Amino acid sequence: MIERIGNFCRTFRKEVLHKTLKEIATENHVNSKSISAFENGRANNIKYLSIYLHSCNDEQREIFLKGVFKCL
Numbered sequence: 441m442i443e444r445i446g447n448f449c450r451t452f453r454k455e456v457l458h459k460t461l462k463e464i465a466t467e468n469h470v471n472s473k474s475i476s477a478f479e480n481g482r483a484n485n486i487k488y489l490s491i492y493l494h495s496c497n498d499e500q501r502e503i504f505l506k507g508v509f510k511c512l
Contacts, residue, residue: 443481444511449492450479452504457495464495 453459461479465472468491475491477483489508496504 441512442484445489445508446479446481446483448507448511449488452492452507453479453495456500456503457492459495464491468494 453461453464457464459467461472461476465475470491474483475488478485478488492504493501
């Protein structure tokens, strides 16, 4: 399940947010390697979801939450 969520987050970051790994890491004061590990299923801390939420506007937030719940 964590791999599906991470994969969704990677796709969401690229296709909806249109941000690079470095951009989203810098905005949220997080190491890009940590985010990469999450997106590739090697980290399972739920706190990483807040990084994507923080980067969304209202419309994107709705898309993100629906996508995450589909992964569950």
